[in-house]
Amino acid sequence: xxxxxxxxxxxxxxxxxxxxxxxxxxxxxxxxxxxxxxxxxxxxxxxxxxxxxxxxxxxxxxxxxxxxxxxxxxxxxxxxxxxxxxxxxxxxxxxxxxxxxxxxxxxxxxxxxxxxxxxxxxxxxxxxxxxxxxxxxxxxxxxxxxxxxxxxxxxxxxxxxxxxxxxxxxxxxxxxxxxxxxxxxxxxxxxxxxxxxxxxxxxxxxxxxxxxxxxxxxxxxxxxxxxxxxxxxxxxxxxxxxxxxxxxxxxxxxxxxxxxxxxxxxxxxxxxxxxxxxxxxxxxxxxxxxxxxxxxxxxxxxxxxxxxxxxxxxxxxxxxxxxxxxxxxxxxxxxxxxxxxxxxxxxxxxxxxxxxxxxxxxxxxxxxxxxxxxxxxxxxxxxxxxxxxxxxxxxxxxxxxxxxxxxxxxxxxxxxxxxxxxxxxxxxxxxxxxxxxxxxxxxxxxxxxxxxxxxxxxxxxxxxxxxxxxxxxxxxxxxxxxxxxxxxxxx
Numbered sequence: 001x002x003x004x005x006x007x008x009x010x011x012x013x014x015x016x017x018x019x020x021x022x023x024x025x026x027x028x029x030x031x032x033x034x035x036x037x038x039x040x041x042x043x044x045x046x047x048x049x050x051x052x053x054x055x056x057x058x059x060x061x062x063x064x065x066x067x068x069x070x071x072x073x074x075x076x077x078x079x080x081x082x083x084x085x086x087x088x089x090x091x092x093x094x095x096x097x098x099x100x101x102x103x104x105x106x107x108x109x110x111x112x113x114x115x116x117x118x119x120x121x122x123x124x125x126x127x128x129x130x131x132x133x134x135x136x137x138x139x140x141x142x143x144x145x146x147x148x149x150x151x152x153x154x155x156x157x158x159x160x161x162x163x164x165x166x167x168x169x170x171x172x173x174x175x176x177x178x179x180x181x182x183x184x185x186x187x188x189x190x191x192x193x194x195x196x197x198x199x200x201x202x203x204x205x206x207x208x209x210x211x212x213x214x215x216x217x218x219x220x221x222x223x224x225x226x227x228x229x230x231x232x233x234x235x236x237x238x239x240x241x242x243x244x245x246x247x248x249x250x251x252x253x254x255x256x257x258x259x260x261x262x263x264x265x266x267x268x269x270x271x272x273x274x275x276x277x278x279x280x281x282x283x284x285x286x287x288x289x290x291x292x293x294x295x296x297x298x299x300x301x302x303x304x305x306x307x308x309x310x311x312x313x314x315x316x317x318x319x320x321x322x323x324x325x326x327x328x329x330x331x332x333x334x335x336x337x338x339x340x341x342x343x344x345x346x347x348x349x350x351x352x353x354x355x356x357x358x359x360x361x362x363x364x365x366x367x368x369x370x371x372x373x374x375x376x377x378x379x380x381x382x383x384x385x386x387x388x389x390x391x392x393x394x395x396x397x398x399x400x401x402x403x404x405x406x407x408x409x410x411x412x413x414x415x416x417x418x419x420x421x422x423x424x425x426x427x428x429x430x431x432x433x434x435x436x437x438x439x440x441x442x443x444x445x446x447x448x449x450x451x452x453x454x455x456x457x458x459x460x461x462x463x464x465x466x467x468x469x470x471x472x473x474x475x476x477x478x479x480x481x482x483x484x485x486x487x488x489x490x491x
Contacts, residue, residue: 063236082273112401123455189324204282
């Protein structure tokens with residue numbers, strides 16, 4: 001059978017009592033070929049902040065305002081979403097410090113609920129959700145990196161797709177060549193995002209302090225607010241905060257994870273929540289609710305009114321922000337596929353490491369074909385719409401797994417432990433969001449479930465019953481492939 005038995009965690013963090021269990025930290029030997037611990041606190045913060053803050057806050061943060069109906073209520077929604085995201089991030093910090101393995105969602109579901117559930121999560125990520133998500137953020141990069149060159153004319157769609165392909169290729173090449181340089185670029189891009197936010201926040205706060213507060217009069221006017229729209233406002237806000245879990249995908253590469261992981265998560269969520277709040281306040285210093293809802297690119301509209309001709313720089317900052325999200329998410333996702341291969345749920349070549357660069361090169365490039373395909377064909381935005389609820393379903397399952405592991409393995413070392421009410425509140429909220437999706441959009445939600453359930457026959461045919469075509473095994477185990485890629489199995 002090509003996968004190990006469902007993990008049974010003990011105090012030593014081993015899963016099966018063997019020397020090399022799938023959840024045991026096997027590091028320490030100077031002779032091992034492995035991924036090095038190069039993620040410091042600063043790099044960890046840059047991964048989380050740089051991945052969460054994408055194009056949305058600069059382009060069109062309208063969903064919360066549209067469904068909340070007023071400035072005051074929308075700001076309260078942003079705060080609530082930040083607090084709830086912090087709750088989820090702290091739950092993941094506990095999991096990351098007691099299960100010191102990379103892989104994020106996949107590893108924690110594997111530990112709590114076994115290989116079948118973990119594979120379904122992996123399948124959704126591999127065949128649909130991640131290629132589509134990467135394609136969307138990459139297309140945003142292509143659109144905005146070309147905009148200064150074509151202003152005021154429209155950008156040819158083919159040019160956008162070509163620029164997008166170049167961008168995603170550059171990101172994958174960077175991650176394949178050097179962990180250190182990928183981390184350094186991420187730090188630079190994160191500071192670029194924070195600079196872009198500062199360019200918006202500083203003049204906005206200055207205008208408010210000089211008396212430009214007319215848009216904040218009657219900020220809590222609820223005449224437009226409908227209770228049925230509040231869950232959708234909350235959902236839009238939570239989508240903007242998505243990405244706080246990415247550092248858990250690289251736990252094995254974090255220096256002193258017991259300290260660095262919780263600290264990086266706490267700092268990052270405080271930074272992101274503050275940035276989102278201040279940026280929205282700045283927008284409202286020059287735009288009313290109606291004007292914000294009428295704008296297709298809120299940051300550009302803001303810059304036009306405050307800086308005049310300087311607004312041409314905004315698309316450049318948006319492009320850098322998108323590139324940072326691409327880089328951070330790919331850095332993390334490659335480790336999930338690497339770990340899944342190590343657990344024998346993906347081809348073995350994906351758990352191999354470059355002999356000189358010590359990067360998981362095959363795992364980095366596994367998303368490349370599907371991502372490029374979805375850039376050129378298919379309605380990727382529609383795909384994201386009916387798959388987005390699966391993110392919250394599986395995140396809720398992960399946090400439910402935290403509660404389950406507390407019950408089944410109370411003696412498991414937990415250097416960082418959150419109060420019980422935090423995972424309970426987070427779980428209930430996530431399941432409510434999933435229920436809302438089932439109620440409000442049953443067709444697309446059903447399609448999302450159907451795509452997820454296709455992972456079951458794949459699991460039972462190719463993993464449970466080990467039906468693997470000989471030609472495929474030969475192609476993936478061919479020594480020539482290892483020679484070309486310069487990769488070998490990790491120790």
